[in-house]
Amino acid sequence: MTSMLEVAGLHTFYGNIEALKGVDVAVNEGEIVTLIGSNGAGKTTLLNTICGNPRVARGRVVLFGQDVSSRETYDIVRLGISQVPEGRRIFPGMTVLENLQLGATLSDPAHFQSDVDMAFAMFPILKQRQGQRGGTLSGGEQQMLAIARALMSRPRILLLDEPSLGLAPMIVKQIFAVIRELNQARKMTIFLVEQNAYHALRLAHRGYVLANGKVVLAGTGAELLASPEVRKAYLEGGA
Amino acid sequence: MAEAAAAAAPAAPSRSFDARAALIESAKVAFVVLVLAATMVGVEIADVTGGHEVRTRFGQVAAAAGVAFAARYVLVLLRHGRHGPVLVGAGAIAALLIGVLAVEWATGQRTIGRYLLPFENPVMDWVLAAIALFLFGRAAQLRRLEGRTASATEASEARWGDRGRWLIRWLGPAFFGFGLVFPFLFFIAPDIVDRRMLDIAVLVLTYIMLGWGLNIVVGLAGLLDLGYVAFFAVGAYSYALLADNFSLGFWICLPFAGIMSAFAGILLGFPVLRLRGDYLAIVTLGFGEMIRIILLNWQAFTGGPNGLSGIPRPTLFGIPFEEPDEDKLTFHGLLGLEFDTSHRIVFMYFLIFALAMLTNAFTQRIRRLPVGRAWEALREDEIASRSLGINPTNTKLTAFAIGAMFAGFAGSFAGTRLGFIAPEMFTFLESAVIVAIVVLGGFGSQLGVVLAAILLIGLPEVFRELKDFRMVAFGLAMVGIMLWRPSGLISHRDPTIRLHPAGRGGGS
Ligand SMILES: Nc1ncnc2c1ncn2[C@@H]1O[C@H](COP(=O)(O)OP(=O)(O)OP(=O)(O)O)[C@@H](O)[C@H]1O
Ligand SMILES: [Mg+2]
Numbered sequence: 001m002t003s004m005l006e007v008a009g010l011h012t013f014y015g016n017i018e019a020l021k022g023v024d025v026a027v028n029e030g031e032i033v034t035l036i037g038s039n040g041a042g043k044t045t046l047l048n049t050i051c052g053n054p055r056v057a058r059g060r061v062v063l064f065g066q067d068v069s070s071r072e073t074y075d076i077v078r079l080g081i082s083q084v085p086e087g088r089r090i091f092p093g094m095t096v097l098e099n100l101q102l103g104a105t106l107s108d109p110a111h112f113q114s115d116v117d118m119a120f121a122m123f124p125i126l127k128q129r130q131g132q133r134g135g136t137l138s139g140g141e142q143q144m145l146a147i148a149r150a151l152m153s154r155p156r157i158l159l160l161d162e163p164s165l166g167l168a169p170m171i172v173k174q175i176f177a178v179i180r181e182l183n184q185a186r187k188m189t190i191f192l193v194e195q196n197a198y199h200a201l202r203l204a205h206r207g208y209v210l211a212n213g214k215v216v217l218a219g220t221g222a223e224l225l226a227s228p229e230v231r232k233a234y235l236e237g238g239a
Numbered sequence: 240m241a242e243a244a245a246a247a248a249p250a251a252p253s254r255s256f257d258a259r260a261a262l263i264e265s266a267k268v269a270f271v272v273l274v275l276a277a278t279m280v281g282v283e284i285a286d287v288t289g290g291h292e293v294r295t296r297f298g299q300v301a302a303a304a305g306v307a308f309a310a311r312y313v314l315v316l317l318r319h320g321r322h323g324p325v326l327v328g329a330g331a332i333a334a335l336l337i338g339v340l341a342v343e344w345a346t347g348q349r350t351i352g353r354y355l356l357p358f359e360n361p362v363m364d365w366v367l368a369a370i371a372l373f374l375f376g377r378a379a380q381l382r383r384l385e386g387r388t389a390s391a392t393e394a395s396e397a398r399w400g401d402r403g404r405w406l407i408r409w410l411g412p413a414f415f416g417f418g419l420v421f422p423f424l425f426f427i428a429p430d431i432v433d434r435r436m437l438d439i440a441v442l443v444l445t446y447i448m449l450g451w452g453l454n455i456v457v458g459l460a461g462l463l464d465l466g467y468v469a470f471f472a473v474g475a476y477s478y479a480l481l482a483d484n485f486s487l488g489f490w491i492c493l494p495f496a497g498i499m500s501a502f503a504g505i506l507l508g509f510p511v512l513r514l515r516g517d518y519l520a521i522v523t524l525g526f527g528e529m530i531r532i533i534l535l536n537w538q539a540f541t542g543g544p545n546g547l548s549g550i551p552r553p554t555l556f557g558i559p560f561e562e563p564d565e566d567k568l569t570f571h572g573l574l575g576l577e578f579d580t581s582h583r584i585v586f587m588y589f590l591i592f593a594l595a596m597l598t599n600a601f602t603q604r605i606r607r608l609p610v611g612r613a614w615e616a617l618r619e620d621e622i623a624s625r626s627l628g629i630n631p632t633n634t635k636l637t638a639f640a641i642g643a644m645f646a647g648f649a650g651s652f653a654g655t656r657l658g659f660i661a662p663e664m665f666t667f668l669e670s671a672v673i674v675a676i677v678v679l680g681g682f683g684s685q686l687g688v689v690l691a692a693i694l695l696i697g698l699p700e701v702f703r704e705l706k707d708f709r710m711v712a713f714g715l716a717m718v719g720i721m722l723w724r725p726s727g728l729i730s731h732r733d734p735t736i737r738l739h740p741a742g743r744g745g746g747s
Contacts, residue, residue, distance in 0.1 A: 051626055073625040082626075089623040091616055095734045102616050105609065106628040131738060153628065 009059035012049045019045040021213040034192045034200040037210035043193045044086045052076045082155035088146040092135025103152030119148035140171040157189040197234040201225045261315040269308035276300045302357030325378040333371035422585045439700040446696045448595035450676040450688035452645030458683030460638035461618025463520040466527025470500040470643035472665035474650025479547040489553035500647025501640040508639035534662040546661025607735045687729035
């Protein structure tokens with residue numbers, strides 16, 4: 001297996017707050033890897049650092065064999081990585097279709113038509129809402145749009161930051177089904193940050209647990225699900 | 240203005256009417272008006288033979304406070320659902336005032352108006368009538384809405400939305416057509432469209448072009464530029480200096496002026512585009528002033544405060560608009576027309592019309608291209624844009640450069656129209672007016688810019704007779720727009736991509 005994304009000894013600072021204190025994570029081709037951890041553990045910070053904002057303070061981020069630690073975000077995403085950011089960040093004043101069009105900024109315009117068709121097949125509700133402004137979509141619809149937009153650039157690896165946040169169980173199920181489908185049918189590599197540890201670990205091949213800016217546990221999805229620490233800290237009462 | 244604010248606010252939930260509270264509220268408003276009016280109109284310095292004399296006009300100040308008191312009281316009544324008395328009272332007063340004013344205006348004689356109207360000024364008389372009419376209209380509107388259920392109101396509003404969109408779609412072509420035939424009215428109906436009107440139209444078109452140019456920077460890319468007039472100045476001086484030093488004509492200089500301005504845009508943009516929002520606005524403001532001060536002080540090159548004069552007029556494919564001459568081909572000589580300077584103004588009109596339309600067409604087109612889409616994306620969410628592969632610095636720089644380029648074109652035009660330029664023509668006030676046009680037009684709306692330019696530039700020019708009240712009207716118009724259309728005259732944004740072909744029929 002080739003490593004698509006490799007994070008080694010990563011430190012990230014916000015001013016003089018050290019949010020990541022030496023993180024090592026690897027994602028191999030064709031895998032779903034999940035990252036769990038409590039609020040403020042540094043999960044979002046890790047995804048954002050991989051994408052170049054904030055900058056790497058110490059350590060390395062290697063993407064498809066290239067060190068991207070000191071590159072700009074817009075340059076890094078050119079390599080074939082795409083992010084569904086925390087809070088979705090869709091363009092509120094633009095229509096669904098315009099949001100998808102912006103997602104395709106880096107891809108060949110000749111693909112646009114078929115990629116939109118694919119997105120609409122994945123999320124039929126978006127097809128109905130294609131002329132509606134992003135800001136007026138419901139939370140679940142916005143999440144679907146964020147995923148669809150991230151896929152428009154035909155990434156080789158997709159980073160997802162809490163895609164199930166604030167969604168009804170039905171929709172959460174749908175989103176997780178889409179993630180599995182992307183991985184199985186389209187062979188997409190996925191790095192998934194989740195609070196919903198039970199679902200995420202069941203879906204993932206491997207997982208990491210982040211606490212206070214450090215990886216404290218790593219293993220296969222099944223191993224982590226069975227581990228007493230994970231059960232105690234992240235699954236108790238939940239699931 | 241306070242009246243209007245209250246009118247625009249949604250009706251308060253409580254319907255019980257407390258006369259004491261209403262009186263106190265009205266008294267407060269009247270007091271504010273009293274203080275403001277006392278300082279602004281209460282004292283007048285009049286020229287009398289042999290010097291000045293201070294005159295007081297406290298009667299009028301008191302009248303203004305009284306009017307404010309009454310109007311506010313009526314608004315409180317309306318807020319509490321007492322439409323009936325207002326409908327009758329305000330209606331009667333409005334009818335009386337308008338009737339009297341109309342008769343007096345038609346006959347040109349001041350009769351009973353002298354006793355009815357406290358202000359010794361025809362404009363204020365009409366303002367008074369307008370206030371009464373407004374209150375009457377508001378009462379009628381509320382009365383009409385009263386019986387309706389919420390959903391009926393909503394449905395009617397939705398219908399208005401549709402009608403509004405329809406209007407917007409047709410207003411653009413209508414304005415374009417009107418703009419095309421307007422100068423011919425000068426020949427057909429010279430008593431309606433005189434030379435002055437033509438001049439005003441040229442001025443309005445210049446501002447429309449500037450508004451459209453700035454709209455690229457502020458409306459599309461979301462970068463608040465308070466020094467836009469600097470690029471206008473660079474364009475004007477580029478043309479004047481090129482023409483002066485190298486004896487080049489307008490058409491050759493026009494692209495150069497645009498390039499120089501675009502270059503100035505990049506020069507400014509490069510160091511400052513990392514700044515955001517207010518900080519960017521302040522720096523651009525400083526840049527605008529810097530350019531003006533350089534122009535003012537670089538005497539040898541720019542002529543300093545005296546400016547540059549004798550800027551050559553543009554030609555029509557090399558044919559000048561000059562007095563016919565035996566050995567020179569001129570426009571009038573060619574067509575065998577009698578020489579008339581107003582033909583040159585008509586030509587100027589079409590020149591700026593074409594330049595403005597070029598700006599508009601360019602903007603409409605570029606919005607649909609990747610760079611235009613990137614501008615709008617950056618305005619909406621810079622972080623998301625970056626993670627989709629948009630380079631924010633380059634994208635913003637292009638917006639700055641292109642916006643500046645159009646200002647440069649407009650600057651060359653302004654130079655050639657007046658034949659003279661000076662640093663005082665490029666003050667911060669000009670930047671502020673252009674920003675106001677864009678903001679009041681509704682950030683990013685092309686049609687909104689046209690409406691706002693007509694409102695802010697055209698009307699004050701047309702009503703130049705009103706003298707000082709011109710600026711009051713300007714302020715009132717601005718406050719009015721902010722109250723009734725807080726997101727600009729036209730806040731509708733046209734999507735850059737229409738329905739996806741495969742999605743037809745599945746529409747919402
Ligand atoms: N822009 C910032 N400036 C300063 N501190 C920040 C910033 N962003 C995050 N932090 C801090 O860094 C730490 C990690 O934040 P991060 O957003 O990565 O947490 P998270 O694991 O994604 O949490 P959650 O599950 O709540 O989203 C937190 O303590 C947070 O307060
Ligand atoms: Mg987070």
